[in-house]
Amino acid sequence: MKAYHDTxxxxxxxxxxxxxxxxxxxxxxxxxxxxxxxxLKALREQGLLR
Amino acid sequence: xxxxxxxPLWAAIAALATVLVVTALYLLKPPxxxxxxxxxxxxxxxxxxxxxxxxxxxxxxxxxxxxxxAVSIVAAVTRPQLTxxxxxxxxxxxxxxxxxxxxxxxTDGATRWSHALAKARARIAARGPTTQVMLVDSMRRIATPGxxxxxxxxxxxxxxxxxxxxxxxVPDIARAGEVEIVVISDGVQxxxxxxxxxxxxxxxxxxxxxxxxFEVRPLPADPRRYQAFVEVSNAGGADRSIExxxxxxxxxxxxxxxxxxxxxxxxxxxxxxxxEAGPVRASVTMPGDGLEADDVAYALLPMxxxxxxxxxxxxxxxxxxxxxxxPRVRLTAMSPQRFAERRDIDVWVFDRFAPRxxxxxxxxxxxxxxxxxxPTLGKEIADVTVAAWDGAHPLLENLSLRDLLVERAVSTRLxxxxxxxxxxxxxxxxxxxxxxxxxxxxxxxSFAFGLEDSNFALHAEFPIFLGNALDWLADEHGAFAAGLxxxxxxVAKARVVAPDGTELPAQAxxxxxxxxxxxxxxxxxxxxxxxxxxxxxxxxxRVTDVNRSPLAPVQSAALESAQAPLFPLDPWAALLLASALxxxxxxxxxxRRATV
Numbered sequence: 001m002k003a004y005h006d007t008x009x010x011x012x013x014x015x016x017x018x019x020x021x022x023x024x025x026x027x028x029x030x031x032x033x034x035x036x037x038x039x040l041k042a043l044r045e046q047g048l049l050r
Numbered sequence: 051x052x053x054x055x056x057x058p059l060w061a062a063i064a065a066l067a068t069v070l071v072v073t074a075l076y077l078l079k080p081p082x083x084x085x086x087x088x089x090x091x092x093x094x095x096x097x098x099x100x101x102x103x104x105x106x107x108x109x110x111x112x113x114x115x116x117x118x119x120a121v122s123i124v125a126a127v128t129r130p131q132l133t134x135x136x137x138x139x140x141x142x143x144x145x146x147x148x149x150x151x152x153x154x155x156x157t158d159g160a161t162r163w164s165h166a167l168a169k170a171r172a173r174i175a176a177r178g179p180t181t182q183v184m185l186v187d188s189m190r191r192i193a194t195p196g197x198x199x200x201x202x203x204x205x206x207x208x209x210x211x212x213x214x215x216x217x218x219x220v221p222d223i224a225r226a227g228e229v230e231i232v233v234i235s236d237g238v239q240x241x242x243x244x245x246x247x248x249x250x251x252x253x254x255x256x257x258x259x260x261x262x263x264f265e266v267r268p269l270p271a272d273p274r275r276y277q278a279f280v281e282v283s284n285a286g287g288a289d290r291s292i293e294x295x296x297x298x299x300x301x302x303x304x305x306x307x308x309x310x311x312x313x314x315x316x317x318x319x320x321x322x323x324x325x326e327a328g329p330v331r332a333s334v335t336m337p338g339d340g341l342e343a344d345d346v347a348y349a350l351l352p353m354x355x356x357x358x359x360x361x362x363x364x365x366x367x368x369x370x371x372x373x374x375x376x377p378r379v380r381l382t383a384m385s386p387q388r389f390a391e392r393r394d395i396d397v398w399v400f401d402r403f404a405p406r407x408x409x410x411x412x413x414x415x416x417x418x419x420x421x422x423x424x425p426t427l428g429k430e431i432a433d434v435t436v437a438a439w440d441g442a443h444p445l446l447e448n449l450s451l452r453d454l455l456v457e458r459a460v461s462t463r464l465x466x467x468x469x470x471x472x473x474x475x476x477x478x479x480x481x482x483x484x485x486x487x488x489x490x491x492x493x494x495x496s497f498a499f500g501l502e503d504s505n506f507a508l509h510a511e512f513p514i515f516l517g518n519a520l521d522w523l524a525d526e527h528g529a530f531a532a533g534l535x536x537x538x539x540x541v542a543k544a545r546v547v548a549p550d551g552t553e554l555p556a557q558a559x560x561x562x563x564x565x566x567x568x569x570x571x572x573x574x575x576x577x578x579x580x581x582x583x584x585x586x587x588x589x590x591x592r593v594t595d596v597n598r599s600p601l602a603p604v605q606s607a608a609l610e611s612a613q614a615p616l617f618p619l620d621p622w623a624a625l626l627l628a629s630a631l632x633x634x635x636x637x638x639x640x641x642r643r644a645t646v
Contacts, residue, residue: 007096 061128068120076113105646112645115636122629126622140181140230141197144170145247147188147235148210149218150534150593154236154340156254157605163212165252166234170207173232173250174200184229186221188240189213195223214343214568214588215535220244237601239592251601257286259336260344260594262315264587266322266330266351266528268521270448270514274377275323276351280332282318284310285340285595293335294318298325298351315591327353329549329572343534344594347587348572350529356380357524360411362389363401368507369416372516373399379520396524402500412493412523417460417500424496425472428461431482434499439476444528445487445495445518446475449511456506459484459499489540493523529572529585537573538564541582544575 012028019026025046029038043049087093152163174183183203186195191213192206219242220233231247233240243249263281268274284290289312295305302325310316322330333346359373361383373381382395386403391410398409404418420427434456439446454476462483464472476485488494501507506515530539539546544563546554549571556565556575563575567586575582588594639645 003096003100004092007099008092011092011095 061125064128065121065124068124069117072116072120073113076109076116108644108646112636112640115632115639115645119629119632119636122625122632126626126629129622140178141184142173142177142181143184143186143229143231144173144203145186145188145220145231145233145235146170146207146210147218147233147240148191148212149188149235149239150212150214150343150588150590151236151238151341151596152252153212153343154256154258154596155342156256162236162252162254166236167207167210169234169250169252171204173234174203174207184223185210186223187213188218188220188235189216190221195221211568213535215533217241220247235601236596237599238596249601251599251604253599253601253603254605255287255597255603256340257288257290257336257338258340258344258594258596259284259286259290259292259310259334260341260588261332261334261347262344262589262591262594263317264332264347264349264589266349267447268352268517272377275321276325278320278322278330278332278349280318280320280347281315282308282310282334283315283591283594284312284336285597286312287597288312290336294320295333295335296320296322296325297331297333298322299328300326302326313595322351325351327351341594341596343569344588344590346570347589348529348570348585350572350583350585352521352528357520358382358394358396359399359520360384360392360395360397361399361401362386362403363399364403366401366501368512369399369401369501372507372513375513376516376520397520408492410492413495414519414523415494415496417497417503425483425486426463428463430458430460431478432458434459434478434482434484436484437477437479437481439485440473443473443475443487444522445515447518448514449518451476453509454504454506456484456499456504458503462486462496462498487522495519495523529583530575532567532584532586533590534567534570534586534588536564536566537584537586538562539575539582539584541575541577541580544577544580544582546584547574547576549573 016026016028025042027038027042040049146166148163152161152166154162156162156165174181177183177200179200181200182197183200184195184197185192185203185206187210191210198206218239220240221242231244232250233243233247234250234252235243236253237249237251238253260283261280262283263279265279266276267279268276278296280294280296282292282294284292289309291307291309293305293307295303297303304320304322304325306318306320308316308318328351330349330351331346332349335345339345356378357376358380359382361370361373361381362385363369363383364385370381370383373379389403389405391405393410395411398411398413400413400415400418402417402419404415404421404424406421408423415424418424436451436454436456439451441447441449456478459478459482464474464483464486471489473487473489474483474485475487476483478484482498484498486496486498488496506512532539538559540562542562543558544556546556546563546565548554554565554567554573556563558564563577567573570587573584573586575584592598636645
């Protein structure tokens, strides 16, 4: 399980690094959070919404 | 032989089978467990990145550990009798010195013998399982030594004990053949140690005092009085003050203290006339004494009663006056014609006469006539010169026959049927018996010459001889003196009773009885017709001198540590313990994911 956990974190870091290198935003969440809530939270954090 | 022990082949088969079973269990792969996961993307990466070689190594390590544990348990249970490298059926001759000085106490409270036994056990245990051991003892109590396995040798070792009597030596059997010979001894008495043998010492010097001579005897000038001759030896390295005590019947005790120089001896004459007749026990006391067997000695104080003597003679004033002058004689004189067997006579004295039938009481005879119960008489010889006499015999004690002149004597032919009972005490040239003592139910002393045919009656020693003769013929004459060890007494088919009333194992031998004595005491040999008291004492200066050893002294504490095994556990128990430790180790490595 530790190997799985480590591999999973490495995989997420790879994706984040790829996004950053292309100027894309990167946001990590779980499927437990509703998509609308996620988007609204992200837009608010970026100052696009109040 | 251990019942659990198995042949090496079967043990190997059992171990191999166990390893195969363990390996098979490791090879068994349980069916994979199915689980539903949202994505196999990460699992694929995990599997790709995992190190296959490390897993294989862990699997092998785990298998190796399990196999070692399993084989250890199998070996501990089956206990195979394996042969080590270079130990192919080697042979060991182990010679134990069980001479009397091995009973000496050591400073640690044990004895040289117990140290010798421990050394022997350690030597046997240190050998390979297939070693053949021949156990030999210096006192030859093991009658037929032979090579045997270790367990049998250890069992035989338990039956050995310190023995007395004879000269301790390494038997010739221990010298034959190309075998390793180990002799365990204190080096005091043992002889015949082969040069090829390894001598292991259990010698430790100690203080010791012992009685080396003890005798109770009548005063020559007054047979009614008795004195004890006691010699005490000091084997220690310093002058010591030693108490000598002589105890008699009823608890009466005479004690005195003597100073004995280091390595020396002191003799004492002690008047014991005040003691009651019966057993007399001499003892020495000294703090730190090393050997017990020489601390006591026994003797018998004879009865001193009136002796009723019957003199049968045609008239012999010298003999009659000498007998009447004896302090405890009640004399009855008669002529041969008036002789008749009487129950009130303790000793008969026959002068130139012998009855047709053997009298019931002991007899002293001077030139008897020819009768069937006496040795056959031959021709008369003249101008007889005494050639030899036995001064050690009680009859001739304190006597010299150098000036004895005999004008006429008669030659005597001893009966060939029972020569062991007739002892020639005085003989003339040509081995002609002049005086013969007969041991038996009724003792007798027979002279081949008459008193008037010699100057014997005129000798100053003649009354002493009569006193000796009456003592020997009438009394329970002291005790039969014997050493410790095997004792042979001239009483046929006798029971032997110890001082505490127990009966000793005894063996009938031609003309006597044989039994073994392991400690000093006053024993009684009883047969249908005879009763003999036996004073068995050590009385041996070579034994009392327990420090006269050429070997270097060894401290008993050092002996103890040298004999202690380095590892107190049985090897197979140790293997079982190692298995348990390996199991713990395996559990720890599994928890650490070092094994699978």
